[in-house]
Amino acid sequence: MTTAIWWIRRDLRLADNEALSAAISQARRVVPVFILDPVPLSGPMSSDKRNAFLFAGLRALDADLRALGSRLILRRGRPVEELFRLSAETGASIIFAEEDYSPYARRRDAQVAAELPLSLVGSSAIRPPGLVMKQDGTPYTVFTPFSRAWLGLGPLQLGDLRPVPARLPDPGDVESIPVLDERTATMDVLSRPGEAAARRRLEQFLAEPAADYDDKRNRLDLDGTSRLSPYLRFGMVSARAAAVAAQNAQAEARDGARAKGLSTWLNELIWRDFYIHILYHFPHVRHTSFRETLRDIPWRNDPAEFDAWCNGQTGYPVVDAAMRQLRQTGWMPNRARMIVASFLVKDLLIDWRWGERWFMNQLIDGDPAANNGGWQWTAGTGTDAAPYFRIFNPVTQSHNFDPEGAYIRRWVPELAAMPSPAIHEPWRLKQQAQQALGCLLGRDYPQPILDHATARERTLAAYRP
DNA sequence: TGAAATGTTGGGGCG
DNA sequence: ACGCCCCAACATTTC
Numbered sequence: 149m150t151t152a153i154w155w156i157r158r159d160l161r162l163a164d165n166e167a168l169s170a171a172i173s174q175a176r177r178v179v180p181v182f183i184l185d186p187v188p189l190s191g192p193m194s195s196d197k198r199n200a201f202l203f204a205g206l207r208a209l210d211a212d213l214r215a216l217g218s219r220l221i222l223r224r225g226r227p228v229e230e231l232f233r234l235s236a237e238t239g240a241s242i243i244f245a246e247e248d249y250s251p252y253a254r255r256r257d258a259q260v261a262a263e264l265p266l267s268l269v270g271s272s273a274i275r276p277p278g279l280v281m282k283q284d285g286t287p288y289t290v291f292t293p294f295s296r297a298w299l300g301l302g303p304l305q306l307g308d309l310r311p312v313p314a315r316l317p318d319p320g321d322v323e324s325i326p327v328l329d330e331r332t333a334t335m336d337v338l339s340r341p342g343e344a345a346a347r348r349r350l351e352q353f354l355a356e357p358a359a360d361y362d363d364k365r366n367r368l369d370l371d372g373t374s375r376l377s378p379y380l381r382f383g384m385v386s387a388r389a390a391a392v393a394a395q396n397a398q399a400e401a402r403d404g405a406r407a408k409g410l411s412t413w414l415n416e417l418i419w420r421d422f423y424i425h426i427l428y429h430f431p432h433v434r435h436t437s438f439r440e441t442l443r444d445i446p447w448r449n450d451p452a453e454f455d456a457w458c459n460g461q462t463g464y465p466v467v468d469a470a471m472r473q474l475r476q477t478g479w480m481p482n483r484a485r486m487i488v489a490s491f492l493v494k495d496l497l498i499d500w501r502w503g504e505r506w507f508m509n510q511l512i513d514g515d516p517a518a519n520n521g522g523w524q525w526t527a528g529t530g531t532d533a534a535p536y537f538r539i540f541n542p543v544t545q546s547h548n549f550d551p552e553g554a555y556i557r558r559w560v561p562e563l564a565a566m567p568s569p570a571i572h573e574p575w576r577l578k579q580q581a582q583q584a585l586g587c588l589l590g591r592d593y594p595q596p597i598l599d600h601a602t603a604r605e606r607t608l609a610a611y612r613p
Numbered sequence: 614t615g616a617a618a619t620g621t622t623g624g625g626g627c628g
Numbered sequence: 629a630c631g632c633c634c635c636a637a638c639a640t641t642t643c
Contacts, residue, residue: 366614486614525614537643538615545615604616608643 151177151238155231155245157253158272159383160209161343162216164309166270167244172313179238179319180213182206183231184224187252193508193516197478198381201341201512203328205382208342210327218316221324228259235264238322246270246383249277249424250516251431273421274387275301277428280421287429289438289531294425295418304392346379350390354397354410361409366483368466368555373481374413377513380420391417423521426531433520437529442536445529446610448497456597457492458506460560463589463596465571466546467491469559476559478512483549489526490540495603497610500527528611536611539604546572562593 152175154168160182162168171178189199210220223230231243247268248257260266280298281287288294353374364372379385394414401407427433437443456462460471470484480488485507492503500523507523508514524530528538550556553571557564563571565585570577575589575596582588589595 483614490615534614535643539643541616601617604643612643 149177150175150242151179151240153231153234153238153240153243154178154180155227155243155266156180156182156209156220157245157248158381159246159270159386160205161346161384161386162212162312163343163347164386164389165246166310167246168313169310170267170269171242171244172316174242174244176317177238177320178218178317179221179234179240179322180218180316181221181223181231181234182209183227184222184325185227185256186225187256193505193514195478195509195511195514197510198512198514201378201478202382205341205384207327208344212343213316216313216316218319219324220327221319221322222327224325227256228263231260231264234322238320241265242267244269246272247276248272249428251427251434252516272383272387273424274304274391274417275421277425280425287425288422289426291419291422291532294422295415298418298421304388304395306392306396309386309389309392341378341382341384343384346376346384349374349376349379350385350393354393358397358401358406358409358413360405362412365412365481366549368470368481368484368550369552374416375479378479381513381515387417387420419521420518423517426521427517430531433524433530434516437527438524438531439529439533441613442527442529442611445499446497447499449499449502450496453496453597454492454498454502456594457488457496457498457503461594461597462491463575463594464491464542464600465553465556465560465563465574466550467542468594469550469556472559474507474510478510480511483545485522486526487540487542487545489523491542493523493527494539494607495542495598495600497603497607500524500529537608539607541600541604543573543600560593562587 152171154171159165159167188194206220206222213219221234223234234240235243243260243264243266245257245266245268247270249272257266257268275298280294280301288297353376361372364370366372376385376390380387380390391414394410394417398407398410398414401410430438457467457471458475460468460475462468467488470480470488473484474480489500489503492498493500504519504523507519511519521530525533528534528536546556547569551568553566553568556571557566563574566574566587574582574587574593577585579588587593
């Protein structure tokens with residue numbers, strides 16, 4: 149009787165899972181295992197919030213497996229050692245896993261493959277790295293031609309998706325540690341972990357009109373984004389299945405605006421693939437600028453200012469609202485990420501890697517490829533990045549994307565009584581007016597940490613070639 | 614998925 | 629009627 153190990157990493161699902169399908173079709177006994185690896189779980193890029201989401205997701209996966217006659221085996225330790233031990237215990241002749249492309253994941257998998265029969269099948273990307281290349285065989289470094297080539301590969305086929313197995317074989321008598329029960333306030337605010345919740349969120353999002361997705365996704369005061377990122381991060385829904393669903397909904401869309409909204413969202417999924425490919429082909433971006441000409445920016449790196457940014461105490465309401473939302477919920481909409489990132493890099497002149505690490509420490513959806521790509525984009529150091537002189541004005545952004553100030557009021561309660569437009573720049577109110585609104589700057593809410601116009605000039609000078 | 618500075622145009626008030 | 633100024637609105641350039 150052959151035994152296969154299904155090694156789960158960031159594919160916490162039963163639907164459209166090639167590694168699981170391969171294991172079932174090639175072995176009579178399948179041992180689903182997740183290994184709690186101390187490197188991602190407690191290293192410098194780890195996040196308690198993301199771990200809590202993961203643990204809850206593992207509990208959900210275990211329940212789903214049990215419903216089909218199996219269960220989740222959980223181990224803790226270095227993957228290569230744990231898999232070696234588990235293989236010996238179970239007599240497994242092969243290990244199946246979905247391919248994961250971060251530099252750490254590739255090193256880890258190479259170590260395992262050197263000692264054990266590891267078969268990587270399927271991909272955490274929609275189109276795996278290496279599939280979307282220029283004519284001359286080199287990778288794309290600009291998004292638009294990349295997306296054109298990506299789409300040019302043809303429509304995704306629903307038939308390519310693997311169904312949920314009807315039944316799963318019993319893994320047998322295998323030791324497992326109990327799943328940790330860690331909770332944060334996060335779960336109530338954003339999303340329930342697990343495959344069923346992911347599926348519901350996707351269906352709900354695609355059923356929404358989606359016509360106004362283009363504009364609404366940028367609004368901080370409205371729920372215009374898909375809010376699927378945590379699920380995609382852990383593969384609770386496969387990115388491929390999400391793309392197929394978007395593509396099909398687009399084909400069936402009755403009005404052009406809805407089709408446009410869906411294609412914009414599909415484009416966001418292509419951005420996700422783009423940054424997975426970039427990190428795969430240029431792993432050094434994890435440590436330094438993609439652009440060699442922008443490796444010597446004279447960062448100020450003031451620790452007190454970094455601290456103010458992390459804690460939402462910069463005195464710029466929209467920045468503080470977003471940073472507090474991040475700290476409380478482990479998530480921010482994309483527009484908010486761009487605003488706070490621009491503020492850290494181009495107002496405070498702090499190294500984008502500090503912001504990258506803080507985001508990884510906080511984000512439930514924190515992913516090395518997408519996070520690094522986003523930060524390098526904002527800093528102007530990355531592939532197809534924003535030019536260095538593109539500097540967000542936090543007040544203008546606040547007016548444009550939180551017109552009534554509802555988002556600010558939600559996350560910065562000190563400003564709750566402040567009307568719009570004053571709420572976007574409360575320092576312009578006279579002290580008397582501040583008092584009357586119950587929010588005196590310097591007492592109830594910080595004075596702005598800097599003057600944007602001055603900071604802008606400083607940054608232009610620092611970046612100027 | 615920028616914003617600020619600078620340039621251009623045209624309506625309206627006014628002598 | 630005409631020239632002049634102001635200024636909003638829009639366009640272009642620059643960072």
